[in-house]
Amino acid sequence: MIEAALQSTAGILCLALVFDAVIGDPPALWNRLPHPVVLFGNLIGWGETRWNRSEAGDAARRRGGVMLAVLLLAAAALIGWLLHRLVSFVSYGWLLEAAIASVFLAQKSLYDHVAAVARAFETDGLPGARRAVSMIVGRDPEQLDEGGVSRAAIETAAENFSDGVVAPAFWYLIGGLPGLLAYKALNTADSMIGHKNERYLMFGWASARLDDLANLIPARLSALLIWTAAFVTPGADARSSVRATLRDARLHRSPNAGWPEAAMAGALGLRLAGPRVYGGKTVDDSWMGAGGADAGMGDIRRALVLFRLACGALILVAGLLALAA
Template identity: 85%
Template sequence: MIEAALQSTGGILCLALVFDAAIGDPPALWRRLPHPVVLFGSLIGWGEGRWNRPGASDADRRRGGVLLTGLLLVAAALAGWLLHRMLSFVSYGWLLEALIASVFLAQKSLHDHVAAVAESFATDGLPGARRAVSMIVGRDPEQLDAGGVSRAAIETAAENFSDGVVAPAFWYLVAGLPGLLAYKALNTADSMIGHKTARYLMFGWAAARLDDLANLIPARLSALLLWAAALLAPGADVRASVRATLRDARRHRSPNAGWPESAMAGALGLRLAGPRVYGGKMVEDAWMGGAEGGDAGPADIRRALVLFRLACGALILLAGVMALAA
């Protein structure tokens, strides 16, 4: 019975989450092999060079972006299907599939990057923390005080819990390796070309809209998992987390990021998001957790990581329950 459960989709996902939490992305491996996300990026770069040329009309740019996004999704899903088919002929192929799936999850890598910001505060002060946070956010770190750096790190933990952990896990449950690879390809495209700039507004339109759609359910599931984590995290307030989510999530400029961010903010009694500077421009956004929430500090980064770890544990437990119920 246990072996049958492990070979189910939920069982393979549970193993993949455990592998990712324990091992993450070993740097030594990816120094020798190209990471799959790098391959997605290369295909996106090739497509942009071909279909997003300077001087192209808006209509041509949009058509080119739609074509590239469709090509990318088909290629990723086909690669996932071929991998799954090949593994079905291998002894313990389900275990190898779990290892492959773990590559597309980001629990340990996200945790380590956010933890590095807290550690930098302790060892190198604000300048070191600014350098560490610049590795994970797009905003200008020199414009951030200690509260701004702390807020950026906590927001990264919340938002990327959704699109780096929960969303790939969700799409694996829905469609196996094809769904997982297609989601990661789409999310990579959104991060590269889904920007509201003159260069990408039309070309990245399809990638940005589809990424919003693909994250619709995972973002809300992320909030539920953070609520569950708040039940166990020392000093967290689950009722405040629920209130903040239901009140603030829809006020965020992103249709999805507000759900995990407001859940995290409410649980920790903080205010997140709000007005911030990207590329020298002020971006106006609502406060998650309410303007009355406390400003984040370095110690709150570690509190957020406790909540993050517990939420990841809740996801692993959910996958395990689904495996046993299969």
């Protein structure tokens, strides 16, 4: 019974989540091989060179972006299907599929990057923390004080819990490896060309809208998992997490990011998001949460505890789904 459960889609996902939580992305492997996300990025760059020429009109650039999105999704889904078929001919291929799926999850790598900001505070003070946080956010680090750096790190943990952990898991459950790879390709495209500036407003339109749609359910599931984790996290407040999410998430400029960010803010008694500076320009955004005190280094550690327990809740859900299959 246990082996049959592990070979189900949910069982393979549960194993993949465990592999990722324990092993993550081994540098020794990816220093020798290109990460699949890098390959997606190369394809996106190729498409932009061909279809996002500055001399083209807005309509042509939008059509080019649509063509790229369709090509990217089709190629990623096809690769996922081929990988699934290949491992099906191997003994214990479900274990190999779990290992492949774990490559596209980001629990350990996200934890390590956010924890590096807290460690930098301890060893190098604010300048070191600014350098560390600049590796994971696009805002100008020199404009950030301790509260700004801490909020940026915590917001990264919350938002990327949704699109780096929950969403890939969700789409694996829905579509197996084809669904998982298609989602990761789309999410990579959104991060590269989904910006609302002159260069990408038209060309990245399709990728940005499809990414919003693909994350619609996972973002809300992420909030639910954070609520659940807050019940067992020392010092966290699950009721405040629920209240902040239901009150503030819809006010965020993103249709999805506000859900995990508001849930995290409420659980920890903080205010997250708000006005931020990107490339010298201030982006006005609503505050998530109603906490009175600004975030500090210790709050990053508290957020990481909450993040780990939310990941644990996701693993538990996948395991229960496998047993019920």
